[in-house]
Amino acid sequence: SQQGEEDPQALSIQEGENATMNCSYKTSINNLQWYRQNSGRGLVHLILIRSNEREKHSGRLRVTLDTSKKSSSLLITASRAADTASYFCATSTSGTYKYIFGTGTRLKVLA
């Protein structure tokens, strides 16, 4: 079962533009992670944000978390063609140790 839903399902932008992806989830969480998956490849961990944090940065990535709205966003600034991939949020709910994945956003960055 999916804990999170992401939107948009697909996003196509020009190189240099910013890309924003949103993740909404249903139940209280301990933390939330964002992953990238290039076509046919494994998952790459991007950022972990804990339930008591509101924002985290890593290079060109910015993640926000709003626990009152049960939502998170991933912003990729100054996108590059190499950012073309699927992006997933995964949540760990209170009282469990497992991560449940969202539906994913397919990002295409056009050169």
Added chain:
Amino acid sequence: SAVISQKPSRDICQRGTSLTIQCQVDSQVTMMFWYRQQPGQSLTLIATANQGSEATYESGFVIDKFPISRPNLTFSTLTVSNMSPEDSSIYLCSGRDAHEQYFGPGTRLTVT
């Protein structure tokens, strides 16, 4: 960080047969999990592999179809039993420590 390897990386199997996938972590992890990713889809959690005891399965997955072992803190196996074409998917092993969750490269299974 932990590095996870899986064997085989891919296989093509006939309907009705079984395949065992091995997962090896290069360091001890507290938790291990098995996920399935069908073509073009997100990851679905199959089960939590518990060391020395029966795995904990998610809704829709049963032990008879997906028996799992975890004899120690760094190794686990997933068997896909009595396969049908609907089992064609990528199966991913995952391990979690205090810092983050890591994923293996996946095993691409095709059932004909």
